[in-house]
Amino acid sequence: MAPTSPLCLQPKEEVGSTLDAVQLLARVTHLLPKSRENYLSRCVDLECLRREDTSPKEGQFPSPSSMASCAEEPSEPAAPLPAGVHPLEDFEVLDGVEDADAEEEEEDEEDDEEEEDDDDLSELPPLEDMGQSPAEGAEQPGALAREFLVSVEPTPAPAPAPEEWLDILGNGLLRKKTLVPGPPGSGRPTKGQVVTVQLQMSLENGTRVQEEPELSFTLGDCDVIQALDLSVPLMDVGETAMVTADAKYCYGPQGSGDAPGLVAVVTLKTAVDGPNLELLTGQERVALANRKRECGNAHYQRADFVLAANSYDLAIKAITSSAKVDVTFEEEEQLLQLKVKCLNNLAASQLKLDHYRAALRSCSLVLEHQPDNIKALFRKGKVLAQQGEYSEAIPILRAALRLEPSNKTIHAELSKLVKKHAAQRSTETALYRKMLGNPSRLPAKCPSKGAWSIPWKWLFGATAVALGGVALSVVIAARN
Template structure:
């Protein structure tokens, strides 16, 4: 197959748009940063808003930038404006695009070549935000990173991984999702949990791919994988609940309850979801079942007391509605009766008027004959 070449005078953006049929906006700051080379010691404004900047300190091997999903290994040092080191990793491994590092680094590393060393300035919004991080990173601060991209490996085929590898990668993503939940970033948490489920699914064929040399999954391995998967579904439901994606959250808890009908977390979240959907009676029944399993659970008791009041109000509303409906029917019936009665009176009046007129005419004729 002939290799595609960029004709002289054409930019990479034009080549991608015209030859590969991808709709690329060459003026978009992130697109520019992705397609252009980055000269050494020159700041690049990646997002075009000053909140994420990158400067090459040492060039790497050309045309070796990682793609989304690739496994990146990097040396990272993060400092505050006063020079205080707040992060230091001799070698951190993360999957690009899965927000396993702060968003600013996730975007910046995608623009680095293997062997490249760069300085990355990450504003608070794309670093640790208003929450900061424990006692080491204050609220709302910019972090300056020195990053060396050591190596990049292609995204692994999940089917080719052994069960213990899938468990390790899946649970790493689950833990990262938990980290984002604690930071009140449910959308990013959902992204992590969905990726975790990809790795914690059993292989399609019961083995690990056509070319795999590992033994087929044992019952114990399958059970362990299933339990981890159900934990992720429970966490996913909690994150979806925060984004008000109630139908999706309900589906997630049903995936848990389908395998573990007495899972307390799943029952509680299902009750909460149904409550927020306005299905108070179903929510009450679900939480009542959960309370029977753990009678002393205060969270369940509190939720039940709230829903009980709402269920009573719903019942009162229905009664009032029925009363109104019955009252309206009676009023309609009475109105129809009155109308029928009026029609009868009018009909009788008209009939007597006709009879009276006929008699008067007859008397007139007789009187005329007598006079004549």
């Protein structure tokens, strides 16, 4: 039986990873000294058996190990190695001698014992390391493979640090910084919800301008300045944040130039769903519409006509929405008066925005409820004048002036429209004359009427009558 080679301890094992390969290499390194001793001892035993046969047969030769172990007997020279065989190569020596059954059994038992010794790894020496003692140089199995894998694996990139300031609009004019985060799972408010905040507002130099322990407003309805309406939806309930805003998001279009910005410390307390308009009572409708109208007035005073028109429109929707709750007659009167006010203010905002069709529709709605409303008549006349309809605008302004003769604004507007209308008529007359070839000069070019100046239509008629009489006389003569 061939000796066990240290490189063939696990001929059927498949190395599937770098860790297995390194562990196999360590085991091979441990086995080399012990395997070589076993190999040499087996070669000595085979050589001793071979000596018993005094006539070696053809094709037999002693192994290199037997030559080394039997060097004390110079009387028997060793046979040369076959060509291409390395001295330390592990190969099976062919023994052509017919041994007895007992000897073969002994060899088999010895081979089994040697194989068991080779398989027993408990007596193997530790892995040797140059310059270190065995205890110091010993390493845990697979440590080298783990170090190799760690060096090969890519190092994950560190997570980016969260930004301290959040640029809400991307232009650096409106920023938010979280001072105290909200509790986990608190959630953020959405458009249409009613939020309650604690507000401390100051100028950039630290001057306190406003402080509200509890301020409630509806998100997205433009009830407050844009800085709050845009930053609160990005906060969690229970969060405290600092908001820095440019003047244009605090004072409206008037906030420009050297107007300072604002710094607000906002704490979002609660966020609940907005009211259901169908379930509101009459007084609740009046209160809600009044709040929206006041917000619109504040925007109008800041010359923010877009937000003003939006607030007035929300107030009108709160008044005109269908109701499932009975409303008293007095409440209906209050709602009607409030609707007229909101429509008048809406028309004024639309007129400032040059939305003439929308403004004309708003004025017409007011006049449906109150035909003698002076503000609606005046604004309708102005809208028609802006559209160039002076002939329609002048009677409307005159009707408004009859209702309030002392109103100087109506007087001035009416006088201006009359002058514009006169200029328009003169321009139209000149245009018509130009289209007709300047008819004012035609009578001068007409020739004087003489004896032969007979109209052609009369001459043609007389000729026709004469020809008809001749034809009639010819027909009568033919019959006779």
